[in-house]
Amino acid sequence: MKVKFRRGCWYDVRRSSEVVSVLESAADRVADAANGLSGAGDGGYMTGSRQGRRAPQGRWRTSVVTASAAAMVDDARNNTLLKSLDAGRI
């Protein structure tokens, strides 16, 4: 028996709703934790979600960023994002 992969299908698996939902949920948990820890209190930690380039792999990626000046200062002062990462464990 010979297994032949259709490489384009991997791209579709990586953008499937199940995969995206797991990753977005992890990012949401990190952002929620960061906003909870933050002294800024303005919801300044926000998430992003997008698929990487098809070449080489097209992996879906989510991110949590400082989206306000207050959040940037808060993260520089308290390392809030680093301390929130544990909330994203799957």
Add this chain to the structure above:
Amino acid sequence: MVFIHPTPKPALKTALAVLRVAFDGVAPVSANMPKRLVPQFVVVERAGGSRPNLVTDAARILIHCFALSPEVAESMCATVDEAMHNSIGTVVDSVFVRGWDNVTGGMSRPHPDVLSMERWQMNGDFMLSTSTPGS
């Protein structure tokens, strides 16, 4: 059979002990910012962590190296990395150190409240045994 979950060892205290030896006579090492700034100092804190298995606590340790110049701050980060790596396999204050892994930095990251000094940071997983050596 009674199963007892072992209590994790104090990771921050252990990291402080390792780094105080490394910076002895060079820079104070503390878990808090000093009240009066000195030309070089190190601040250590725990930024979370996990329990990858029953016998290991992986504490995320964050180290801030403050100095007047980036060159000195970078060399302080090198000292940190050396000390943490060299602690692997040793017993520090009755805590067995399994590893220093997943290290990020050193990198420059100015502190918004201490702009007169350079701050370099590094962090890593400080893997400590949850059992007591010799028991």
